[in-house]
Amino acid sequence: MAAASMSVAEAMWEELVVRAVSKLDKNDYMRYFPKICLTKPTPNEDPLADLDTFDGPGPWDRTLLEVEVENPMDAAAGRRKMLLFSGNDYLNLSSHPAVRKAASKAALVYGMGPRASSMISGHTEYHRLLEDTLADLTKKEACVITPTGFAANTAFLSALGSVASLTAAARRPAKHEKIAIFSDALNHASIIDGLRMVERHQEADVFVYKHNDMKHLDELLSNCPADRKVVYTDSLFSMEGDFAPMLELVELRKKHGFLFVIDDAHTTLVCGKNGGGIAEVYGIEDQIDICIGTLSKATGCIGGFIAYSKKWNCCDGGQKGALVPTGRVEQGPRVLRLN
Template sequence: MMTCNRCAVLQGEGEKAARLSSLFSTLRFRLGKSRLISVSLSPRQPMALWDQWVEAALVKLASKNLLRSTRPISLTPAAAVHFSADEVETFDGPRQWDRSSVEVEMDERTFREWLSELPDPGGESIAKDENVSRKLLLFSGNDYLGLSSHPAVRKAAAKAAQEHGMGPRGSALICGYSNYHMLLEASLAELKNKEDCLLCPTGFAANVAFMSALGSICSLLAVGGRPSEDQKIAIFSDALNHASIIDGIRLVERQQEAEVFVYRHRDMVHLNALLSCCKMAKKVVITDSLFSMDGDFAPISDLVELRKKHGFLLAIDDAHSTLVCGENGGGLLEVYGCESDVDICIGTLSKAVGCLGGFVACSNKWKQLIQSRGRSFIFSTSLPVPIVAASHASLVVARKEKWRRTAIWSRVDDFNALTRLNITSPIISLVIGSEKAALCASRHMLESGFHITAIRPPTVPPNSCRLRITLSAAHTFEDIKKLVAALSLWFVFPAADQNAQIAPKL
């Protein structure tokens, strides 16, 4: 349980990265629904204008007969599709099948081909045996809770496939939306504490759908369909936001519906300055909650305070925090108890959920707008029914098997204890620098039995190449010990009396 002192620290303004790092290793999901931050705006403040703009856009769409809605097809009698949590088999601890999500094999030919792409730093070569496969520990996936291999998830997918095949193949607005999809949306809305939810084919598509729907507000409300400069939307985006956010913003920008302002990574002083100088009425701030390449968290409390001050629409991509953070797996917003202070929550089913797909948790009005104007939603085939059924089962398992969240954060603690670093999430970013050095480090880890890839441009900026390591609830303490031992041959970890920094052995 958390202490009063830690709560007091979290409630403070202007949290810096170092302080957040030291707190998250102990607080994390345990904070749960604690209302550490509760900020609401008076209807007289600018935030209320966004409701008016969305409503006006919906009226305009309706007047043009462009308002769209999904109509679920009942693949079985609706009463039969209830996904009772009591029928989902769960366990009170790890089982042998959990290892299948972190233990993989690679045939010798593939192994050699991968090595041939990586520079050889010298040393002894590994004996070649074409008749064996390589066993590797997987430290590069996003299956944070190890749910992709859970029996309940497998059974749900198999049962749906046997009964319905892949389900109707079409976009959600035509025939691809079923009672399975509708029930999963309801469960995700409940998880994120939102009024409604819209399923999308991928997390990438979810971000693009939201951004394209957002931009359409300007065109719908503008006289003649072309917004003037002061009618455009001002979008403020973190410098390290995911590529799907960036591509969505570019789409809106290309339609001349927005002006884009990029603020320095996690720099709330810079963001506040940009907001203060902007005279445009329609302001939006969008950020990842947990940044996938750096493993650090967005300063949610500061963003909520800035929202109170400036009245912008706040959109959070909670892809890497969903099911990982929060007592119930609701993500970083649940940790801070500020779900009502975030207008749009975007997520994915391909990471901790262990399946495939994306979603936008929002109000019912925003859902209507996105499903009517979100291009990547409208023009994509909906998720196959077995994937939807498996995703729902995964949500049930994650809610009941809370030990999985305990396990993944225990692995974070283990890594910190063995390296004397202070990582704050299951994403470990070991920045090396040059591309060649990062590739050599990746080769070393591969030869040592670890599936860890080098992250290079354009994913990260030049000269910031790195090894990106991800931890899972399926990993054990012994796995972490072996990982650190292999890393220690390439990296110099700090001594007990030194700052938490690493240096590659170049």
């Protein structure tokens, strides 16, 4: 009887999945991963050469730019040779010999995997070294790493919401105790997901201002009676290719006294003399309260980070992200020390 019930349930779910996939395909929502075949280095291209600095293009760059692509829908058609311009590894640091050596050495010496959560025994001195290096880069007092940049935004917003809950007189924040978060209309999906989470937990009220429209933001801030205001924006909007008006945002911060949070994913290591991002470009590091970033783009690794003042250490909500393999952790500081 149980086997028969299971068979009916399996058939039901299979039919539901087939219907759902069919609708996605009909609406042209289906996406397939292209199979990228990387070029192997030639005998003259030593992937572990002794090169301690990054100084323009090197022979190792070719292995990640000259690729062959196989169509997942038509494997019989063979592979096409292509130049890859769609990646986020802006400086191609993931293939730099010094970075490869650091990652491979760490994996050989310490193994792979986090071994445990950071709350138990997964946060090693190498995680701390990476966090300290990122804090120095962004001119902040402290930093915490996360598994991805996406996780960095959702983790910080979770911590931000917990501030409202922990300081509320009752179990849930009253209207006047909630945090008012003002978010650019074109912010990244990770920010939007995090905002939905704190809204669902009734910890914050969210206001969306028109993309880069400082007049609209000023109006929303002026009309909001909340004392606890936060402005959250991407520094560089990857889908639009434009920057947030940082200097105007700083002036609004002085006027309204909000907590200023930026997602600096696309400018870390790309903008600024030392790669410190958009804040370094304008010399406004002291005006940015929280800097969210990623290690999965120009850094050429994987992971994310939250850089902040030390007073936020007690409010990270247990979200510390030592869920990054040791090899990647060792790779991060090596990348940041290249010049």
